[in-house]
Structure formats: structure tokens, C-alpha cells
Amino acid sequence: MKSVLVRDPLSLFPRIGDWLEPQGARLLVKSGRVELGQGIDAALIRIAAAETGLPHGAIAALPAATHLSPNEGFTAGSLSITVSGLAVRQAAAALRSLAIATAAEIRGCAADALSIRDGHILQTGEDTGLDLLGLAQGLDLSTLVRETPVIDTPRNGAVPDTRPDLRARIAGAPFLQDIAMDGLLHGRVIHPPNVPAQLIAVDEAALAARPGVVKVVRDGAFLGLLTEVEWHAVRAAEWAAAHVTWQYEDNAPDDVRDALRTSNVPPELSLEEGDAPDAGARRVETTASRPYISHGSIGPSAAIALWQKDRLQVWCHSQGIFPLRNAMAEALGLAPESVEITFVPAAGCYGHNGADDAAMDAALLARAVPGRPVRVQWSRADEFGFAASGAAMVVEAEAFLDADGRIAGMVVRPRSAPHMNRPGSGGHPNLRALSLIEGGSPPPVPRDLPLASGGGSDRNAAPLYALPYRKVEKRLVDTLPYRTSSLRALGGFANVLAIEALMDDVAAATGTDPIALRLSHLDDPRAQAVIRTVAGMTGPRPSGGDGRGWGIGFARYKNTAGYCAVLADVTVDEDVSVNRIWSAVDVGEAISPDGVANQIEGGILQALSWTLKEAVPVAAGRVTAQTWDDYPILRFSEVPPVTVTVLDRPDDPPLGAGEAAAGPTAGALSNAVRHALGVRIPDLPLNREMIARTLLRG
Amino acid sequence: MTDRHVFDLTVNGVPRRVEAEPDMPLLYVLRDLMGERETRFGCGDGLCGACTVIVDGRAAEACDLPVSAVAGPVETAASLTGPAGDHPILDALLSRNAGQCGYCLSGIAMRAKAFLEVTPGASRAEIARALDRNLCRCGAHNRILDALEQAAAQMEGTA
Ligand code: FES
Numbered sequence: 056m057k058s059v060l061v062r063d064p065l066s067l068f069p070r071i072g073d074w075l076e077p078q079g080a081r082l083l084v085k086s087g088r089v090e091l092g093q094g095i096d097a098a099l100i101r102i103a104a105a106e107t108g109l110p111h112g113a114i115a116a117l118p119a120a121t122h123l124s125p126n127e128g129f130t131a132g133s134l135s136i137t138v139s140g141l142a143v144r145q146a147a148a149a150l151r152s153l154a155i156a157t158a159a160e161i162r163g164c165a166a167d168a169l170s171i172r173d174g175h176i177l178q179t180g181e182d183t184g185l186d187l188l189g190l191a192q193g194l195d196l197s198t199l200v201r202e203t204p205v206i207d208t209p210r211n212g213a214v215p216d217t218r219p220d221l222r223a224r225i226a227g228a229p230f231l232q233d234i235a236m237d238g239l240l241h242g243r244v245i246h247p248p249n250v251p252a253q254l255i256a257v258d259e260a261a262l263a264a265r266p267g268v269v270k271v272v273r274d275g276a277f278l279g280l281l282t283e284v285e286w287h288a289v290r291a292a293e294w295a296a297a298h299v300t301w302q303y304e305d306n307a308p309d310d311v312r313d314a315l316r317t318s319n320v321p322p323e324l325s326l327e328e329g330d331a332p333d334a335g336a337r338r339v340e341t342t343a344s345r346p347y348i349s350h351g352s353i354g355p356s357a358a359i360a361l362w363q364k365d366r367l368q369v370w371c372h373s374q375g376i377f378p379l380r381n382a383m384a385e386a387l388g389l390a391p392e393s394v395e396i397t398f399v400p401a402a403g404c405y406g407h408n409g410a411d412d413a414a415m416d417a418a419l420l421a422r423a424v425p426g427r428p429v430r431v432q433w434s435r436a437d438e439f440g441f442a443a444s445g446a447a448m449v450v451e452a453e454a455f456l457d458a459d460g461r462i463a464g465m466v467v468r469p470r471s472a473p474h475m476n477r478p479g480s481g482g483h484p485n486l487r488a489l490s491l492i493e494g495g496s497p498p499p500v501p502r503d504l505p506l507a508s509g510g511g512s513d514r515n516a517a518p519l520y521a522l523p524y525r526k527v528e529k530r531l532v533d534t535l536p537y538r539t540s541s542l543r544a545l546g547g548f549a550n551v552l553a554i555e556a557l558m559d560d561v562a563a564a565t566g567t568d569p570i571a572l573r574l575s576h577l578d579d580p581r582a583q584a585v586i587r588t589v590a591g592m593t594g595p596r597p598s599g600g601d602g603r604g605w606g607i608g609f610a611r612y613k614n615t616a617g618y619c620a621v622l623a624d625v626t627v628d629e630d631v632s633v634n635r636i637w638s639a640v641d642v643g644e645a646i647s648p649d650g651v652a653n654q655i656e657g658g659i660l661q662a663l664s665w666t667l668k669e670a671v672p673v674a675a676g677r678v679t680a681q682t683w684d685d686y687p688i689l690r691f692s693e694v695p696p697v698t699v700t701v702l703d704r705p706d707d708p709p710l711g712a713g714e715a716a717a718g719p720t721a722g723a724l725s726n727a728v729r730h731a732l733g734v735r736i737p738d739l740p741l742n743r744e745m746i747a748r749t750l751l752r753g
Numbered sequence: 754m755t756d757r758h759v760f761d762l763t764v765n766g767v768p769r770r771v772e773a774e775p776d777m778p779l780l781y782v783l784r785d786l787m788g789e790r791e792t793r794f795g796c797g798d799g800l801c802g803a804c805t806v807i808v809d810g811r812a813a814e815a816c817d818l819p820v821s822a823v824a825g826p827v828e829t830a831a832s833l834t835g836p837a838g839d840h841p842i843l844d845a846l847l848s849r850n851a852g853q854c855g856y857c858l859s860g861i862a863m864r865a866k867a868f869l870e871v872t873p874g875a876s877r878a879e880i881a882r883a884l885d886r887n888l889c890r891c892g893a894h895n896r897i898l899d900a901l902e903q904a905a906a907q908m909e910g911t912a
């Protein structure tokens with residue numbers, strides 16, 4: 056199997072100082088990865104503490120910034136720990152080794168007489184008065200990480216597995232939305248329902264006269280306003296939204312899954328391996344689909360921009376500050392060096408949400424008031440309506456059985472809206488506002504992600520099961536006018552759902568136990584181990600029928616990253632209620648075992664919410680959801696107990712945890728509902744209406 | 754041009770005077786006029802709970818409460834920590850790493866505080882029901898409930 060292509064950050068940023076910077080009493084970790092709420096900063100701090108022997112509290116993560124950090128592209132694909140974590144680990148080991156070598160020289164002793172405790176350097180157990188941070192200030196940090204001989208000095212034992220940033224996130228003001236700046240203006244943009252669009256009518260004078268409005272900014276169909284007081288901006292934007300007329304393409308299908316099913320886009324072969332089964336082989340077929348899914352971050356997108364002469368500074372919560380810098384520079388006609396972007400954390404991010412577009416909005420408003428910082432805060436309705444949604448998909452999957460009832464082959468056929476509309480994709484800045492301003496350009500035709508990056512619509516479409524024949528045929532449907540982009544797990548969610556539903560349908564058709572069927576079609580011991588582990592966690596399982604059932608789902612994310620098995624126990628009355636969920640996960644070495652468990656628990660509950668409740672409503676070319684009433688998500692009293700076992704593999708490379716649970720959770724829930732009802736509900740969400748509709752259809 | 758009034762509020766025990774339009778929601782008064790930014794904007798529609806504060810002992814969505822309707826002292830999440838140490842709710846959330854992005858937690862902590870103060874020893878299911886107006890997108894619900902159960906027991910013991 057080919058592994059995912061990942062650029063080696065240490066070959067691009069080879070020096071210790073590219074990753075670590077001693078500053079006073081602290082060591083700063085400078086990764087180009089951004090803290091999306093997933094705990095990456097805490098994990099990097101943990102790595103640096105373990106390697107250097109510095110106390111946990113003496114290490115801080117420097118927020119990524121285009122002028123300060125290594126360019127690591129996007130923080131996506133569950134690669135942060137796999138890639139940056141290892142680079143930080145090696146850089147920290149090199150820093151420690153240099154410091155110890157220097158200390159040995161100063162003391163005139165052998166390096167192996169030295170040890171480190173809480174940053175202090177000890178010689179045969181006695182404090183030498185030297186400390187690692189002090190020595191580090193004098194070291195040549197342009198030394199190459201890979202050329203520093205590693206000295207494995209004994210040092211502090213366990214590093215606490217905590218989130219040092221959490222306190223401020225609860226009781227303080229650490230978010231982008233909270234930054235105070237002198238002279239800050241509040242900006243709001245009046246967005247058209249879709250792009251491209253024309254602004255047919257607006258009374259700019261009336262808008263400028265609304266209470267508190269200090270400026271109206273108009274550039275083509277881009278319309279915004281500025282105020283000194285935030286509440287005035289909220290009110291003026293509401294007024295404006297009700298008093299503008301737009302023209303945009305409103306002749307569009309409302310049933311996107313139907314549009315996907317009937318699209319005549321020719322299929323593209325993304326994989327064919329082995330010998331095709333006989334035409335006469337017994338077949339089992341299933342389909343799975345999901346609607347558009349909203350990212351649903353609790354804090355809508357925001358950004359701050361400050362324009363001074365030809366220099367633009369931006370503070371934002373983008374997943375990719377470097378690609379965004381290049382995209383904004385191109386869109387605004389600036390040199391990339393003139394644009395400086397600093398990442399500041401905001402509410403949880405699960406993919407390509409409105410962060411990048413909000414940054415462009417802020418820049419366009421700030422351009423009208425040079426020297427004054429402008430903060431743009433999208434409303435909840437803006438985020439539902441104008442941020443890209445996760446792509447709708449319809450997946451057909453088919454299994455061929457041999458004479459013994461074993462699976463001789465599988466064909467998986469995803470039909471999908473695009474998963475990639477990030478800044479810079481499609482050879483275009485791909486920022487929403489660029490299609491509105493004078494001299495701008497409409498969004499490019501989206502492309503799919505290549506399989507070498509894990510794939511987009513065909514992510515996880517190749518079954519991991521050991522089968523004599525596997526084929527994946529994808530169709531990327533790029534003709535729908537609703538903007539979609541990367542959301543946690545991309546096509547891996549619906550493809551795993553389809554494959555895992557098919558496995559259970561085969562189990563039912565052949566009278567096999569679903570767990571035994573999976574184990575007997577896997578040859579990867581790590582895959583088998585997570586399935587066996589989860590099966591052993593549950594105790595007796597319901598026997599099925601009568602509205603109670605259980606189901607399992609399994610995948611290895613991208614077929615190259617973390618292994619995850621999920622088992623669900625559900626009761627289906629009119630609604631599905633989930634009694635309990637268990638999961639076993641193998642992400643290789645778990646740098647922060649609690650962080651891994653946290654990501655898996657969260658991934659399970661988010662996927663549970665997608666699977667049982669969520670669908671972005673669209674009509675006549677626009678997203679119609681405005682408030683949480685239009686887009687219900689999981690609530691506290693609907694949350695089942697979730698038990699996660701993290702299999703520790705200290706000797707295997709860390710694989711990342713963020714997206715591993717999504718597809719397996721959907722598979723487990725769909726299979727549990729089938730077990731409870733005796734009927735497969737192929738289309739998500741598995742809510743009361745969908746179940747009733749499916750049962751009525753017979 | 755705008756119809757401004759003077760309001761005298763008490764925020765975390767400190768008297769604060771502001772001039773604002775009567776319809777300005779408490780959320781914007783706190784964040785924008787007073788610089789008290791530990792209360793979050795989530796939806797502005799009273800539907801997510803991110804902005805929950807305590808007014809006169811009861812949980813209230815600050816985005817949905819005009820400043821003119823604020824009757825009684827206001828408590829925000831900043832009140833959970835101080836020279837006397839951390840409130841059991843903050844302490845429990847931190848000790849269990851109960852959150853991912855944490856954006857929802859300021860409001861959840863305040864809703865839980867108001868609830869547990871009048872319902873000491875509440876069960877997990879009761880706490881979950883009390884939090885149904887607060888959304889968490891990261892899926893940290895179970896950790897949050899674990900922490901609040903711990904805090905509930907502790908608050909009952911010290912009540
Ligand atoms: S911001 Fe107040 S309830 Fe959502």
C-alpha cells in the first residue's frame with residue numbers, strides 16, 4: 056500500500072532555531088501548525104518538556120505566524136502530531152544534546168555524568184548551578200537538527216497530560232474575538248446569498264445614516280460597514296441585509312442527493328486491484344448518503360485586519376495561514392511579503408469554515424480606513440449561509456460472494472460534491488469576496504484532492520479488508536451551486552459508512568456474525584486488535600429486533616493513519632436513542648493519551664450528531680439555515696456514555712487521532728439501527744422523518 | 754443620534770456605570786463597553802448558550818437580555834477564579850481536561866453554577882437536562898458532565 060505523501064518539515068526547516076526559541080525564562084515552541092481546539096499546543100509542549108527535561112510550565116507554544124513560524128501549509132488530515140510533533144521532538148532532543156555537551160565542557164566531565172531535573176543540570180545527582188534554558192541562550196541555534204549527535208541524558212519522568220490553555224479558554228479572554236486594540240473598528244459585511252452575485256440595489260446614504268455607522272464600504276458587489284460600537288454594527292448589518300437586492304443564480308436543485316444520483320458526470324477510476332469476480336457471483340448491494348453538513352463551530356468566523364501603507368496585517372483563525380497569505384496577496388495585488396498573518400485561536404475548527412473568507416472581508420474593510428484595525432465578526436446566519444458546508448455524498452457499494460460465502464470483491468462508487476475549496480485551490484485565491492469586488496474573478500471549478508493526499512471524494516473508498524478484488528469509481532459533481540469544502544474526514548465519513556453497512560448486509564445475507572466476518576476478512580493485526588478490543592468491552596449485546604440493536608463500524612483513517620473501531624447500542628422508538636458507545640483506537644504512539652481519548656470521544660459525538668440529526672437545508676440556490684433552530688445538533692441530554700480504549704503502541708509512529716472516529720461511528724450507528732429495525736436506513740440523518748419515510752417506502 | 758441612558762450594574766461584585774442604548778444586549782455591554790470579554794458571542798439568538806451569565810442568581814443568555822432589563826448583580830466566568838482560589842466548577846473542568854476548544858465552557862460553567870447552587874447534589878441526568886440550552890460542537894459533553902458531577906458533590910459538601 057502506498058503511504059500518504061507528507062513533506063518532511065525538517066528538510067524544509069532544518070535548524071533547531073526554526074522550531075525552538077529560548078526567551079527569558081521560557082522555551083517557545085514554534086510549529087507552523089495551528090491550535091484548532093484539538094490540543095496540538097498542549098501535545099507539542101508535552102513533547103518538548105519530555106525531551107528537554109524542562110518543567111512543563113517553562114514551555115509555551117508560539118502561535119503560528121507567517122513571519123515567525125515554519126510554513127507547514129494547512130493544519131489538516133490529522134497530521135499535526137505525525138509530522139510537526141516529530142520535528143519538535145527531534146529539535147528538542149538536539150537542543151538538549153547541545154546544552155549537555157556544553158555543560159560537560161564547562162564542568163570538564165563526561166556527558167553521561169550529567170542529568171536534567173526541572174531544567175537544572177545535575178552532575179552525579181548534585182546541582183551544578185547550570186540550567187538548560189540559560190545554556191540554550193548561548194547556543195548556536197542555527198545548528199542543524201539532524202547533524203546534532205543525540206545525547207540521551209536522564210531527565211524528568213512523567214510530564215503532566217493537561218491542557219495548559221484551558222483555564223483562559225474558560226475564564227479569560229484568549230480568543231481572536233477577545234483581542235483589544237487601540238482604535239479598533241467593528242466591521243460587518245452584507246453577504247449575498249450565493250456567489251457570484253450582483254448588488255442590484257442598495258441605499259448607501261440610508262445605510263451610512265444608521266446609528267453609529269462611521270463608514271460604508273462598497274466595492275462592486277462587496278458591501279460592508281464600520282462602526283465604533285459593536286452593537287451598532289450588528290444592528291446596521293441587520294438593517295442592510297433587509298434592504299439590499301441581489302441577483303444570483305437561483306435556478307438550482309433543492310434535492311442535492313437526487314442531483315448527485317442523477318448526475319451524468321462520467322466515472323473516474325481511482326483504484327482497481329485484483330481479478331474481477333465472475334459475472335454470476337452472488338451480490339450484495341447497499342447505498343449510503345449524507346446531506347450537506349455544517350461545520351457548526353460554536354463561534355462564527357472572525358478576523359482582524361490592519362492596513363498601513365502597503366503592509367497588511369491580519370489576525371485570524373485559518374487552518375492554513377501561509378496558503379491564506381499567498382491567496383490574499385494575490386487577490387489584493389500585494390507582494391506576499393507585505394501580508395503578515397498571525398493565527399489566534401477561536402472556537403473549535405473542524406475543517407475549512409468561514410475563517411479565511413472573514414479574513415478577506417476584514418482586509419477589504421480595513422483598506423478603507425488605513426491605520427485603524429478592523430474586526431469582522433460573522434453572524435451565526437453568515438456562518439450557516441456563507442461558509443462552505445461539508446460535501447453531500449451518495450455512495451453505492453457492492454460485494455461479490457464466492458461459493459463459500461466469503462467476499463471475493465468489492466466495488467465502491469462515491470458520488471460527491473467537492474471537498475476542496477480552500478484558499479489557493481484550483482490555482483485561484485478562492486476567497487468568497489474576490490468574486491464580488493470590481494475586477495475580481497468568480498470561484499474556480501473545484502477539483503478533487505489527489506489520493507496521494509488521502510483523497511477527497513474517494514478518501515477511504517478502498518476497503519481496508521483483504522479482498523481478492525477491489526475497485527473504486529468516483530464521480531465528482533461540481534455543478535451544484537452550493538459551496539462545499541473540507542470537513543473533518545472528508546469523503547472518509549460516507550465511504551466508511553457505505554463499506555461498513557455493506558459488511559453488515561453481507562453478514563446478514565450469509566448468516567455470519569458481523570465481528571467474525573470483519574476479522575476473517577482482515578489480515579492487518581492492528582486492525583483486528585481494535586475490533587477484538589472493542590468487542591471485548593461491551594458485555595452481553597442486545598439480540599436485535601424489537602427496536603433494540605447493536606452495530607459495529609471500523610476503519611483505518613485514509614487507510615494509512617489511525618485505526619478505530621466503534622460499537623453502538625441503540626434503541627429505536629420513533630427516534631434513535633443511543634444507549635452506549637464503545638471504541639478502541641490505535642494511533643501508534645500516543646503522545647498525549649488523554650488528548651487522544653478526548654479527540655476520539657469528541658469525534659464520536661460529533662459524528663453521532665451528523666449521523667442522527669444534521670442536514671443543511673438549501674433551496675433556490677442558497678442555504679436557508681439561519682439559526683440553530685434550523686440546524687439542530689446533539690444536546691447534552693441526548694449524549695450516551697462513551698468509553699474509549701487507547702491501545703498504546705509506544706514503538707510505532709504516532710498517527711493522529713482527529714478524524715479517525717467519524718466514519719466508524721456512522722457505520723456503527725447505521726448498523727445498530729438496522730439490527731434494531733431489521734431494515735437498512737440508507738440516507739442520513741437517521742431521524743424520525745427519515746426512518747418513517749424509509750419504512751413507508753418499504 | 755442615538756438614545757443613550759446611564760446604567761449602574763454590578764459585575765462580579767464591582768459596581769460599573771455605562772452609557773448605552775436601552776436595547777443593547779448585556780453581551781455587548783460586557784464585551785465591548787466594559788472590556789469583560791470572558792463571556793462569548795455564539796449566535797446572538799439565545800439558542801447556543803455560549804453567552805450565558807448569571808443575573809441575580811439565575812442563568813441568562815446575555816445576547817438576549819437588553820441592558821435595561823438587567824435586574825440584579827451580574828456574574829461572569831471571570832468570577833470562577835480569584836485570590837481565594839478556583840471555584841469547584843472551574844477546578845473540576847480543568848482537572849478533567851473537560852473541553853477541546855473551550856469556547857462553550859464559559860457559558861456552560863455559568864449555567865452549571867446557577868443550577869447547582871439551587872440544586873445541590875443534582876444527578877448527572879439532571880445536570881445534562883439543565884445544560885440542554887448550551888451547545889458544544891467539539892463533543893466534550895461527557896467530560897463536562899463528569900466534571901460537573903464532581904463539582905456538584907463538592908458544592909453539596911461545602912454548602
Ligand atoms: S450567543 Fe447567546 S445564546 Fe448564543
Ligand code: FES
Nearest residue numbers: 853855889890891
Ligand atoms: S469544547 Fe469546543 S465547543 Fe465545547
